[in-house]
Amino acid sequence: MSAGADFIPALLPREPGVPSYRWLASALRSAILEGRLRPGARLPGTRALAGRFGLSRGTVTTAFEELAAQGYLTGEIGSGTYVNRVLPDDLLQVKRPAQRTDSTGRTRIPPSALSDYGRRLVRLGSSEPRRPRAFRTNEPALDLFPARLWAQLAGRALRRGETILATDGEPLGYLPLREAIADYLGAARGVRCAPGQVAIVSGVQEALDLTTRLLVDPGDRVVLEEPGYDGAERVFSAAGARIVSVAIDGEGMKVPSARLRDVRLAYVTPAHQFPTGVAMSLPRRLALLEWARRAECRILEDDYDSEFRYSGRPIPALQGLDDGNTVIFVGSFSKVLFPSLRLGYVVVPDDLVTSFEAAKSVRNRYSSLLEQLVLAEFIATGHFGRHLRRMREIYAERSGALVAAVRRDLAGRVELAPVEAGLQTTAWLPPGSSDVTTAELAARQGLEVTSVSRYCRATPERQGLQLGFAAIDPDEIRRGVRKLEAVLDGMRT
Numbered sequence: 440m441s442a443g444a445d446f447i448p449a450l451l452p453r454e455p456g457v458p459s460y461r462w463l464a465s466a467l468r469s470a471i472l473e474g475r476l477r478p479g480a481r482l483p484g485t486r487a488l489a490g491r492f493g494l495s496r497g498t499v500t501t502a503f504e505e506l507a508a509q510g511y512l513t514g515e516i517g518s519g520t521y522v523n524r525v526l527p528d529d530l531l532q533v534k535r536p537a538q539r540t541d542s543t544g545r546t547r548i549p550p551s552a553l554s555d556y557g558r559r560l561v562r563l564g565s566s567e568p569r570r571p572r573a574f575r576t577n578e579p580a581l582d583l584f585p586a587r588l589w590a591q592l593a594g595r596a597l598r599r600g601e602t603i604l605a606t607d608g609e610p611l612g613y614l615p616l617r618e619a620i621a622d623y624l625g626a627a628r629g630v631r632c633a634p635g636q637v638a639i640v641s642g643v644q645e646a647l648d649l650t651t652r653l654l655v656d657p658g659d660r661v662v663l664e665e666p667g668y669d670g671a672e673r674v675f676s677a678a679g680a681r682i683v684s685v686a687i688d689g690e691g692m693k694v695p696s697a698r699l700r701d702v703r704l705a706y707v708t709p710a711h712q713f714p715t716g717v718a719m720s721l722p723r724r725l726a727l728l729e730w731a732r733r734a735e736c737r738i739l740e741d742d743y744d745s746e747f748r749y750s751g752r753p754i755p756a757l758q759g760l761d762d763g764n765t766v767i768f769v770g771s772f773s774k775v776l777f778p779s780l781r782l783g784y785v786v787v788p789d790d791l792v793t794s795f796e797a798a799k800s801v802r803n804r805y806s807s808l809l810e811q812l813v814l815a816e817f818i819a820t821g822h823f824g825r826h827l828r829r830m831r832e833i834y835a836e837r838s839g840a841l842v843a844a845v846r847r848d849l850a851g852r853v854e855l856a857p858v859e860a861g862l863q864t865t866a867w868l869p870p871g872s873s874d875v876t877t878a879e880l881a882a883r884q885g886l887e888v889t890s891v892s893r894y895c896r897a898t899p900e901r902q903g904l905q906l907g908f909a910a911i912d913p914d915e916i917r918r919g920v921r922k923l924e925a926v927l928d929g930m931r932t
């Protein structure tokens with residue numbers, strides 16, 4: 440059976456005074472010319488169409504006959520009526536209403552048709568997937584993920600179909616997963632929470648967006664590290680917040696001024712500052728908490744890739760040091776597992792749990808249940824812990840390869856920040872160098888290095904390149920460093 444036989448197309452409404460057979464013929468003609476009824480598609484029977492639109496079968500037959508005479512339809516009694524496979528040339532020249540499209544063929548909506556929020560979003564653009572290259576940042580070694588095992592767990596979850604099909608999800612997430620995350624965070628990150636405070640979200644990005652919508656009104660101040668995570672900046676800018684940039688030193692983000700008023704949220708990455716890699720010291724953590732309490736400002740602690748620590752003792756999360764409701768703690772499975780999983784979590788302070796639940800429910804009800812079930816199983820059966828340990832070893836080897844290659848080939852030209860944790864580090868350039876130009880020249884050599892300036896609102900005093908080491912193997916790292924050496928040599932001449 441051809442496509443279309445089971446579906447009655449949506450037709451333009453009938454205007455008063457137009458005979459019904461003419462309306463039906465004209466509406467079907469538009470559906471054909473606009474491609475909603477494709478060449479070769481079978482039309483519903485006269486009985487079905489008549490019943491659907493409250494017409495007599497004779498009226499439908501008359502409309503079909505008119506369209507057949509004009510070359511739009513073809514049909515034989517008993518075998519149904521079809522859209523002609525070859526439409527006459529002159530019919531095909533009938534134009535669809537003009538639409539403005541961009542270079543990707545997407546229809547553009549004139550800015551005047553968008554809300555303030557929509558206009559801000561269009562200016563910010565969206566992050567696009569890119570193919571991996573050396574020194575890709577923010578990406579784990581996706582080729583080493585146990586994909587077959589994951590598929591087996593997914594298959595098992597689907598075979599227990601009734602769980603997936605008959606269960607409606609909870610806005611805050613699948614309880615066994617929330618329990619597993621609460622246990623893991625307590626043991627590994629010093630986070631203090633009950634499973635009821637853990638909300639499952641579609642990545643840190645959604646956590647940032649939900650938190651901002653709940654706490655920040657247009658014009659409110661938010662504190663952001665400088666340099667800082669562009670994903671957070673985009674959310675704050677889209678919300679119309681006023682961003683207050685606070686500098687980083689060797690102990691992490693500095694404590695904002697006590698005179699700063701009306702700050703609703705301070706976004707920080709204490710475990711491994713993004714993008715510089717600095718770990719926030721314990722005294723700085725305590726001082727920041729004290730400031731936030733006095734300023735009545737919530738702290739959004741992004742713990743994004745703290746799972747991978749290669750040296751030094753992990754400092755407990757800010758959340759674990761907070762004896763009030765100041766800290767909202769967020770984390771992601773994008774780095775530990777794979778980014779397209781789109782799962783992360785928020786440890787929500789007690790007083791915000793109900794609001795979070797409502798916000799998540801309004802936004803998208805809940806995150807996909809199948810992925811949550813598979814992940815809960817992956818953790819419960821010990822695979823998560825094993826994968827983490829294995830990847831930590833591999834990334835330690837890769838970061839070691841980067842440190843050795845930079846020491847050998849780039850000595851005196853860059854200063855590599857110590858690699859204590861995470862998936863990337865920063866190569867600081869000598870004073871007077873431009874990291875943007877260096878990154879552009881490196882891109883021409885097939886390298887992917889991100890300038891620190893990209894994460895700054897003002898021109899940074901110290902410029903550098905963010906170098907990822909996790910997604911590429913040691914040979915590729917060494918090749919990349921040699922190419923970078925050639926780029927830096929070329930800039931000197």
Ligand SMILES: Cc1ncc(COP(=O)(O)O)c(C=O)c1O
Pocket residue numbers: 577641642643644645668670708713741743770771772773778782783
């Ligand atoms: C600082 C920071 N936080 C969080 C994330 C993860 O975001 P998501 O969970 O939305 O993938 C990233 C990813 O690049 C990041 O760099």
